[in-house]
Amino acid sequence: MSPYQAICRGPAVSNNSMHPPALPEECEEVYSGVETEISMNTTDREEVKNLIASLSPASRKGAWWKDSLPIAIIMGGIGFLAYQFVPALITSQTSSMAGDIAVLKNDVGTIKADVSELRKDIKDQLVKALEVARRQAENAPKGSPKEHGALRFGNTVLDMARTFGVSIDEPVLSSYGRPIIQAGFTAGSRNGSEAQIAALTLLNYLSFLNIPRLPAIDPSHGYWLKDAEGVRDAKLSGARWLNRTPGSPMKARYDTIGSNMQYDPTGPDVFMITGGEADLDNMHIENAVFRDVHIVYRGAPLDMKSVWFVNCTFDVSPGPRGQQFADSILAPAPTSLRTV
Numbered sequence: 001m002s003p004y005q006a007i008c009r010g011p012a013v014s015n016n017s018m019h020p021p022a023l024p025e026e027c028e029e030v031y032s033g034v035e036t037e038i039s040m041n042t043t044d045r046e047e048v049k050n051l052i053a054s055l056s057p058a059s060r061k062g063a064w065w066k067d068s069l070p071i072a073i074i075m076g077g078i079g080f081l082a083y084q085f086v087p088a089l090i091t092s093q094t095s096s097m098a099g100d101i102a103v104l105k106n107d108v109g110t111i112k113a114d115v116s117e118l119r120k121d122i123k124d125q126l127v128k129a130l131e132v133a134r135r136q137a138e139n140a141p142k143g144s145p146k147e148h149g150a151l152r153f154g155n156t157v158l159d160m161a162r163t164f165g166v167s168i169d170e171p172v173l174s175s176y177g178r179p180i181i182q183a184g185f186t187a188g189s190r191n192g193s194e195a196q197i198a199a200l201t202l203l204n205y206l207s208f209l210n211i212p213r214l215p216a217i218d219p220s221h222g223y224w225l226k227d228a229e230g231v232r233d234a235k236l237s238g239a240r241w242l243n244r245t246p247g248s249p250m251k252a253r254y255d256t257i258g259s260n261m262q263y264d265p266t267g268p269d270v271f272m273i274t275g276g277e278a279d280l281d282n283m284h285i286e287n288a289v290f291r292d293v294h295i296v297y298r299g300a301p302l303d304m305k306s307v308w309f310v311n312c313t314f315d316v317s318p319g320p321r322g323q324q325f326a327d328s329i330l331a332p333a334p335t336s337l338r339t340v
Contacts, residue, residue, distance in 0.1 A: 123166045129157045130168065134176045137183075151198040154180065158205045167209055170332070177202050177330050185316070185323035200314050203329050207312040210333050214289065214310055216242035223268040228254050230283060234276030234293060238268025253286040257301055257340060280304075297325050301340040308334045 136150035154176065161168055177199075184199025223238025238252060251263045252271045261284075271288040278293050281300035289308040297314075299321040309329065316322045321339045328337040 119164070119166065122164055123161075123168070126157055126161050126164075126166055127168060127172050130154060130172060130176050133157060134179070138179060142183075148194045151180070151194045155198055155201045158201050162205055162208050173202070173206070174330060177206075178327075181323060181326045181330065185318045185320075185326055196318060199326055200316065203314040203316070203326060204312070206329050207309045207314070210308060210310045213333060214291075214308055217270075217272075218242045218244070221268070225254075225271060228271070228273065228278075229256050230279035230281070231273055232277045234278065235272075235274040237272045237274075238270065239272055240269045244269055251286060252288065253284060254288055255284055257282050257284045257303055259284065297322065302337060303340055304328075304335060304337045306334045306336060 133150050133154035137147055137154065140147035140150055160166075180195065180202055181199045183195035185196070218240045221240040225236035225238055228234075228236055252268050253261055253263070254271050255261050269287060271285075272291065273288065273293055274291045276293060278290060278295055280295060280297045280302055282302070284303045285307055286305040287307075289310060290312050291308075291310040293309075293312050295309065295312050295314045295316075298317045299319045302321070302325070314329075316325055324339055325337060328335045
């Protein structure tokens with residue numbers, strides 16, 4: 001085998017070694033350090049001479065274009081890649097990606113439409129169910145098991161509406177709620193606790209509906225409220241509405257009825273009571289937000305103006321003032337009520 005007819009490649013040399021690796025067996029004969037006589041016939045000698053002559057400088061004069069041709073071909077190929085193939089590939093990939101995004105957007109839009117339609121269907125079914133509960137409660141004998149069953153069914157419907165985040169329209173709630181509130185807060189009512197539980201469940205749901213209705217708060221103005229009468233385990237603070245009229249304080253107030261409170265024109269527009277529990281008996285409250293608060297009202301005098309109940313729960317005693325309080329919650333927020 002002639003050396004120029006085959007190329008022997010040994011294993012790669014390690015960067016950590018000072019000695020080359022051992023040659024493969026098939027290469028030992030070609031690269032061995034041992035003197036070995038290689039016989040060459042006359043024809044081979046002539047062929048080698050001609051090959052050497054063809055590689056001499058003299059024979060290559062005027063053949064510069066032969067050397068430049070491969071380079072030109074390579075540079076031409078690079079130019080084609082840079083200016084035609086790669087941009088075309090990018091355009092193709094971008095178009096494909098844009099198509100995929102369009103399909104994805106279409107799928108998302110379809111899903112949103114399906115969810116919206118499903119939510120509408122759920123709302124329609126819940127409205128129908130609430131109307132059925134109202135009719136059954138009205139037509140059943142007072143205090144009868146049939147009436148109690150209708151009230152419990154109404155509670156279930158409102159609980160489902162809250163779970164699914166469904167906002168039942170105000171006319172439907174008013175139609176259902178007014179007789180429920182009247183029955184629930186009439187002292188000595190024959191349907192007793194079932195009607196009261198139904199009325200409180202309604203108040204809880206109405207407060208839940210106020211979550212997205214609360215006006216925006218200005219985050220750049222915050223106030224610390226030291227304490228509030230009748231409030232336990234709550235976070236107390238003051239704030240300003242984001243879209244307030246400059247120079248027009250809302251006169252937030254939280255104190256007992258009969259207190260001579262002095263308004264601070266540089267103070268907050270609204271008091272924020274978050275979490276915990278609040279007893280509203282004998283309180284004078286103006287421009288306040290109760291959020292995630294357990295509200296207790298036992299029927300004592302109460303003076304409220306522009307008060308928000310957001311995602312609250314209620315414990316309201318039966319009686320005329322309890323019914324007044326519940327009716328004020330049923331009306332559009334914010335709540336105002338004077339039972340003094």
